[in-house]
Amino acid sequence: MSQCPIVHGEPKMHATSSRPAQSLIDTVLDTIIDGVVVINMRGEIQSFNQACSKLFGYTPEEVIGQNVSMLMPEPYRSQHDGYLHHYHTTGEERIIGIGREVAARRKDGSVFPIELAVGSTHQQSDHAYVGIIRDVTERKEGDKARELLRQAQKMEAIGQLTGGLAHDFNNLLAIIIGNLDFIDERLAAHDPLREFIRPAIDAALHGSELTRQLLAFSRKQSLQPKLISVNGLVMHFSELIRRTIGERIELHMSLSPDAWNVYADPIQLENVLLNLSVNARDAMPEGGKIIYETKNIVLDTDYTAQHPDVAAGNYLLLSVSDTGCGINPDILDKVFDPFFTTKEIGKGSGLGLSMVYGFVKQSAGHIKIYSEPSHGTTIRIYLPPADGQIMTVPHDTPGITPNLRKVLIVEDNPEVLKITSSMVESLGYHVVTAEHGEAALTLLRHSSDIDLLLTDVMLPGPLNGPALAKQAMLLRPAIKVIFNSGYAEHAIMESGLLEEGVPLLSKPFRKAQLAQKIAEVLG
Secondary structure (H helix, E strand, O other): OOOOOOOOOOOOOOOOOOHHHHHHHHHHHHHOOOEEEEEEOOOEEEEEOHHHHHHHOOOHHHHOOOEHHHHOOOOHHHHHHHHHHHHHHHOOOOOEOOOEEEEEEOOOOOEEEEEEEEEEEEEOOEEEEEEEEEEOHHHHHHHHHHHHHHHHHHHHHHHHHHHHHHHHHHHHHHHHHHHHHHHHHHOOOOOOOHHHHHHHHHHHHHHHHHHHHHHHHOOOOOOOOEEEOHHHHHHHHHHHHHHHHOOOEEEEEEEOOOOOOEEEOHHHHHHHHHHHHHHHHHOOOOOEEEEEEEEEEEEOHHHHHHOOOOOOEEEEEEEEEEOOOOOOHHHHHHOOOOOOOOOOOOOOOOOHHHHHHHHHHHOOOEEEEEEEOOOEEEEEEEEOEOOOOOOOOOOOOOOOOOOOOEEEEEOOOHHHHHHHHHHHHHOOOEEEEEOOHHHHHHHHHHOOOEEEEEEEOOOOOOOOHHHHHHHHHHHOOOOEEEEEEOOOHHHHHHHOOOOOOOOEEEOOOOHHHHHHHHHHHHO
C-alpha cells in the first residue's frame, strides 16, 4: 500500500447527532461511488460504506472492529500500527490531506491500485481518520495499453522507414556488386588490381548484410522456414558459439526433452542465437554464464491481456540468459530499436537485437526481455509449435548448364537493368530488356521465342511484375517467370502481390545465385 497508514471512511457522528441526521449521512455515504472508511486511533474500522464492500469483497459486518491493515498487502499490513503510533507521538503528517496512489488488498487476496485521500478529525479524546478510496485499475490498464500501442506504432513506423531505405540501398548494391564481379572475372589471376577489388566486394557484401538486418527488423526479409527441432539446432550450433564467446564464458543448457518442433528459418534462428550470445558475452567482460533453455508453455489470456501483440495458445519457449551487468530500466524499451546500442563506437551497429525482434515477429512469435542491473538479462522467444517430422534439407546445389534461350529482363532502374543483363548474357542466354510492363508486353506480343521472364515485382505504370507475368502467361503459356525485389519475399507475400512458392530473387544477388535460379526454373 504505502509506508503510511491507510485510513478510510466517514468520521463518527457526535453523540448529540439526531437519528434522522445520521440516517441521512449513512444514505449519502452509501450512494457515493468512491469507497469511504473510518478508523479510530487504534486502527480499528468504524465505518465501511457499500462502495468499499464492492471494492474489497467484505461486508461491513466482517470488517467493523477489525484493524484496517487487513485491507493492505504485505509488508505494509504488518507495519501499519507502527505508522499510526509514529503519527500520534510525533504529529508528523505523511499522507494526511495528500492524495496518492497506493495498493490495496481484496478479501480474495488479490492486490489492486487505488487512489487514496486521507483526512483526520478529533472525537473528544479520540482521533478519527477518514479515507476516500478510488479504484484506478482500469485507468492503469488503459495507460499500459496506450503505452503498448505507442510502442507498437513506433516500431511499425521505424520498420516502414528502414524497409524502404533497405530496398533502395539494395538496388545500389546490386549495381556495385555486379560490376565488381565483372571486373574481377576479367582480371588475370595475379593482377595487382585484385587486391583492391576483393575488399570492395567484401565491403559491398557487408552493406548487403546490414540491409538484410534492416529488412529483418522491418519484417521484410526473405525467410525460408522449415520444420526444425529447436533442441537439435541449439545443441548443434552451440559448438560454434563456444568458440565465439571464449573460454571465460560457461555455456549451460536446460533443454526440455519433449520440446515441440517449430516451423521457422533455421539459418535466421541460428543468427538469433549468435546475436544474443555475443551480446551476453559483451555484458560479462570478466566472465560468467550463458544459459539456453527450451520448454513447452501456454500463454493464457491473462498474459495476452498485458501483451496484446501476442495471441493466447501453445508456444515453444527458447530463452537465453546471462549473468552479466544487466540493462538499465530507463533504456529497456529502446533495445530493439535499429541503431540503438550501448556499446562503444565501432563495437556494434545496433542492429543485432532489432534483427532478432523482426525475425521473431515475422515468424508469428513473441519476444520479451527481462533485465536488472547487476543481475543479468533473460530474453525469451516464443514460437508457435508445428506438427510433423523433422525435414532434412539437401545442401547440394544443381549444376549450372547455360542454354541458348531467350530471357526478357524487366527493370525500371537503368543501372540495375544493365548489370543484370550483363550477368544473364555472360551465362550464355540471349537477352532482351524493357524498363516497364507495357514495353515488356509489346515485346512478348512480337516475339515467340522468349523462354523466361525475369521481372522486378514493383514496376512503374499500370502493369506491375505479377500483372505482367499473368499477361505473359496468357500470351505464352509455356513461359517461365522469375521475380526479383529489394523488399524480398515476406513483404511481397504479405502484400498479396505474389503467391507462396513462386521463384523469387532478393536483391542484391550474386551471379551464381542468378545462374542457379535460372537453371532451376528452366530445368
